[in-house]
Amino acid sequence: MQEQIITTLTSLAGTRIEDEGKARKALAGEAADMTKTLTSYTLRKAMAATADAMPWRLLMEDQEDGEPIAAFLKLRKRLTLQLIGTTSSSSSCMIVNEQDRLKWDGVRRFLQDTGYLVSALEAAEKAAEEPAPEPATEPEPAKPAPSRRPTPAQRKALELIARGGVTRSQFTLKDRERIGSDNGTIYADTFEVLHRxxxxxxxxxxxxxxG
Known part of the structure; x- marks a missing residue:
């Protein structure tokens, strides 16, 4: 589980930092072209991408200690405390205020994008602490049901059937089914039991x- 989370964190960090590089490159290209006006759109896009990448840059730096999961959880805790205690910038410069706002928006996105990873770690830790289930005991083999023995009337009916010449008939739907025998009487109810x-x-x- 931890290896999968480290792989996911590395992938997310690479994406955010790559996006920052693209936005900075676009801003540099626009600034270098003297024939074009420097727009606030490109500048703001670069500032937002930089703010989004900032927590991931911090995470990559903290991972150098060799404990990436511990560094990840520690960084989330630190940024959460900073976010709770921060106040909005009230500088007279609008750009500074916007930069501060984008910075904390980047922190919020980092915490939101990685929340499910923390849940996965907690679930894996809880599962590891739970005792292993006891091996299931094999059920005892079912005892064979005692074989039923025919009653005297049923035995007599079997003997008549064994002699042959027994028919079962019904002439209309309203009539009861009849059992015909050349050698004696077999009642329909008795025959039903024998058949069942x-x-x-x-x-x-x-x-x-x-018939």
């Missing part, structure tokens, strides 16, 4: 009205 238990199979290749 898997003790008999039902041939449904013919419609019920044919």
């Amino acid at each position: 238990e898997g003790w008999v199979t039902l041939d449904s290749s013919k419609p019920l009205f044919q």
